[in-house]
Amino acid sequence: MAEVVLTDEERQTLQRWARRAKSSQALAQRCRIVLGCAAGKSNKEVAVELGIWPQTVGKWRNRFVARGMEGLVDEPRPGGPRTITDEQVEVVLVATLERQPADATHYRSRLSNATSAIGSPSGTRTRNRSPGPRPQTRSSNDSPHIFNEFPARDTRSLTHAGADKGGL
Template sequence: MARTGRPKAVLELTADEREQLQRWARRATSAQALAMRSRIVLACAQGRSNTAVADDLGVSPQTVGKWRARFVQARLDGLADDPRPGRPSSITAEQVEDVVVATLESTPANATHWSRAKMAERTGLSRSSIGRIWKTFELKPHRAETFKLSNDPLFVEKVFDVVGLYLNPPEGAVVLSVDEKSQVQALARSQPTFPMMPGMPERATHDYVRHGTTSLFAAFNTADGTVISSLHRRHRTIEFKKFLTKIDATVPAHLQVHLIADNYGTHKTPAIKTWLARHPRFTLHHTPTYSSWLNQVERWFAYLTEDLLQRGDHRSVHALEADIRTWVKAWNDNPRPFIWTKTAEDILERLGRLLRRINGAGH
């Protein structure tokens, strides 16, 4: 006789439970964990097997079995996360849902975002309870990040072009992510910095004296992480052309050179176009407008800033440039390429979801 496995727990829904689960599952701004658990229970209530539900929703059969059993045992309250050891929680699933929905879909009176104190006052829960709920569902109303959507009419084509170079670089070629970190300031603190001590962090004055600026030109090799760099006191077409000449002298002559750059004006001047025409092994690829995140050298600039510039103390441009050269040399002694995993389709799909959320928020 064929084995059928352990029989599944019978799962039947009341009308009220079905309505509640459907609300949790279809609300676009619901916490994703609760929405997924609701979809699992709704699918199981159709009499389907754990394996079929798992295949349909993209989760493991064990996950389906877990939430099926939890719901059968505790109904809607069973879809909450496991309680921690200690005193049993007195917060119901309805209260958790109320906090999550209010955080995502409303703002307090006379304020732009929720604080723990304001949400505690609204719900009657403690501030620590509000904090735990927000942490569980990864909600951070105190934080906001800026963005700007590209208005480039060739956005899709450029994304496919640049991402294609990252994921499938041409044979017999080097791919270089190129940009300039302009106006890097030589800053000296107005008073000496107190060094770190046990129980006390390093302390530095908030004010400083400016001692001039320099501009760092960098070409990040996306294959091996090495960097070709140059420092110039000015940031014009002539300096960019000098940097291209240095790249030409550094990259072996038998290799084609694909440069990924943003839309800054110095990258598109007639002089640069003439130089590129005279060096046919070079191909310049532009990222879409307002899409610096697509250029890998920007991440490398972030490492430089975190390691050296953010807390540096330089009393001359010469000293600043010497430290930058030393840092770049140390990087090239142990280079680290960045592993690009997102396909162009992944990026465009995510952007599409963002646009739908923005458009939905405007109605």
């Protein structure tokens, strides 16, 4: 188990981050883990105190020892890089919320604004992404329906119990 040694400046920063309302809860918890480890507690003691797994304490203890304060920040997530920039997102939002083409319903106007704002529908959902003719769909007349197989029942002759005797 690696020993955590803090400078006065690191200790003050960790305490401030752990208490600050604007800090993410994950970062605040990591700060509390490091502060507990710096107090000489074992991984198990810190885990019980914070209500987390000892493996989690060990992970953040080792990261802090290896990388210092930088080790407490989230690492980049796996996956490809973003294909749409923040500027493109802003253009789409402005176009969607502030412009409305003539002769368009509310939904259609938002969809067409978003599509025209970025030049292609890549950032918007489209119904059919494949080129060429759409596959045939069944119309409501072609589809079998359970109620079409049975004759309609005449309910006019049915009366509620007691209705003919001045009841309900």
